[in-house]
Structure formats: structure tokens, C-alpha cells
Amino acid sequence: MPLTDVVAQTGPLDIIVVEDHDLVRLELVDFLSRPGVQVRGADDGEVLESLLRQRHADILVMDLNLPGEDGLSLCRRMRHAFPEIGLIMLTARVMPSDKTAGYQSGADVYLTKPPNVGELEAVIANLARRIRRRVANGLQLDVPRQQLTLPTGAVTYLTLLESRLLYELALAPERKLSTEVLMLRLDPRQEQPRMRGTLPVTISRLRQKMVTASSELEAIKAVRGIGYQLTVAITVRA
Known part of the structure; x- marks a missing residue:
């Protein structure tokens, strides 16, 4: 089901793309933006935190190789702080061990660069349908x-x-x-x-x-x- 149709069923979607490569980040923000989908861009973890203070997000699309705090560490923190959020790792690392580390850090989906835009849209649509708040014990x-x-x-x-x-x-x-x-x-x-x-x-x-x-x-x-x-x-x- 196209992302626009999913949003029509589930409600507005807020996405943040965390990518330090300016052109890639701008292209992803532009591609994913559409009616009912608000997309913001961040080039590192500090900017991501600043954006989250302004407004919560439903899904994060994150690169692994970020300046400052790396993507794995950032993913673990986001998963711990926001259990209900959707986390998509988008990276050039293709080794099985890298994917394992990504999933162990809390990623819902691990996609390699360059992404197939159709697959990325389908992944986001699927996450939007099944995001549920995960109740913590603490x-x-x-x-x-x-x-x-x-x-x-x-x-x-x-x-x-x-x-x-x-x-x-x-x-x-x-x-x-x-x-x-x-x-x-x-x-x-x-x-x-x-x-x-x-x-x-x-x-x-x-x-x-x-x-x-x-x-x-x-x-x-x-x-x-x-x-x-x-x-x-x-x-x-x-």
C-alpha cells in the first residue's frame, strides 16, 4: 500500500532523516515529503535531539557513520528513550556482522546504501501501520x-x-x-x-x-x- 494511503488511514506521520551528507539528506527529505508526512533533516545526534525537543517524531531514518556520536550508539539511546519510535538504519556497511549490530542496537529495519526508494517507502509505510507503544517495566x-x-x-x-x-x-x-x-x-x-x-x-x-x-x-x-x-x-x- 502506498505511503500516502497508509497515512490517510493511520494519521499524519513525522519523520526525521539523520544523515551528515547534505545532498543525500536533502534528497531523502524531498522524496519522503508529501501530504500528511512531515520530514525534517539532521546532520548529527545533537541536531536530532534539538528537533525532538521541538516536536516528537514517529520514525527516524538514520545513517551509521555520523560525526560525533556514531549511529549505533545514537540508535540505542533513541530506542531506550522512545520505545515506540520506528528506527530505520540506512548505511553503506553491508557485512552480516554490521547488520547484526544494527538490529542489536534497536533498529527495526536495516537498509544498505544507495537505498531503493520504492523499498524505503514500503518500509516506512509498513512501520507506520504497526507502530505501537511498547510499555516499559520501569x-x-x-x-x-x-x-x-x-x-x-x-x-x-x-x-x-x-x-x-x-x-x-x-x-x-x-x-x-x-x-x-x-x-x-x-x-x-x-x-x-x-x-x-x-x-x-x-x-x-x-x-x-x-x-x-x-x-x-x-x-x-x-x-x-x-x-x-x-x-x-x-x-x-x-
């Missing part, structure tokens, strides 16, 4: 509702700042961010002195709300000389 953060669901099923309500802070830590490499980066992302108005005093209080409140969620003494721990690290896994629903 903590679940619902960003729009500002709710944190504990493993027991109990729901605790968060402030906007608490929800954003958890989102940033859950998405970060090793679930760890420096104090400066965390303040910058939480404080778009650049009111650094105020945020520097607010941040420890917010983290203390979050620790209390998450105390029954883990055997860890602190769900968010201070890392000397760096910042803060989330010590428990969280599934994000953005």
Missing part, C-alpha cells in the same frame, strides 16, 4: 501531561520544569549533563543566577517523587565537577 515520563508513572502503576504529577529536566537527562548520553548545559536548556531567557538557585531545589523535589521507583539511593545524583546524572531508566512519551 518509569514512564509523559511529557505533554507532565506525569511520571512508577513501576507500581502509581502516577505522580510534575511541574513543567521537573518534566523538562527529566526529559533532558533521559535523552542525554549516559543520562548525564553538565550543570551549565542543563541550565542553558531549561532557561531560554538566560536568567542564569536564578536558575542556579532553582535547579538544586527542583532536583531535590524530583528525588522525593522518584524515591519509590528505584532501589538507588538517589534517582538523580550529583556528579562532582560535572553536573547531574539520572541513575534509573525512563521511557519518554513526548
